[in-house]
């Protein structure tokens with residue numbers, strides 16, 4: 001694979017080990033151009049090359065719609081490929097999306113409205129175009145809430161005001177995730193929908209926006225590993 005760090009290092013090592021070889025023999029062996037060889041072995045030239053290329057690239061993106069389109073396609077494909085094959089990239093990207101959502105929910109005026117407007121627009125569109133959605137959307141919402149009520153009764157949830165005091169103190173009256181002190185609520189750490197009752201060892205303090213974004217997901221499907229470990233340690237104390 002060309003242009004990976006390993007490949008670059010391989011070329012550099014080869015150049016170092018064979019100081020008497022001619023440039024053209026090296027380029028021939030690795031099937032690279034003279035310019036590429038220079039980039040790999042001369043950091044100053046690499047810097048100059050990258051600057052020149054980035055200028056050229058920006059200019060073309062601005063002025064050449066075809067180029068812009070193919071560049072965007074290239075980025076999308078590379079993103080898709082990395083999401084499918086590279087777990088480190090995937091975790092990082094998912095965390096980035098989540099963090100951005102939280103930040104915007106907290107700080108950006110009108111973001112909440114924007115989100116609900118988008119939902120409404122999508123909803124209206126589906127109501128017009130998707131008969132199945134039209135027939136079922138209310139029922140599916142209702143089923144969710146009924147199931148919630150039934151689950152609560154089944155599990156005989158009995159979380160008392162004293163338990164609430166305990167949980168609040170345990171989390172120092174702050175959102176466990178973002179430290180916000182506003183709009184706090186007690187939430188199921190492991191979700192009710194998957195059969196976990198609200199107890200002292202399953203109750204966390206979250207702000208409304210962190211709670212909303214977690215939804216009914218299992219903690220490990222939403223938060224990063226380190227945070228999950230931290231909270232579990234706290235709860236099992």
Ligand SMILES: [Zn+2]
Nearest residue numbers: 175178207210
């Ligand atoms: Zn929060």
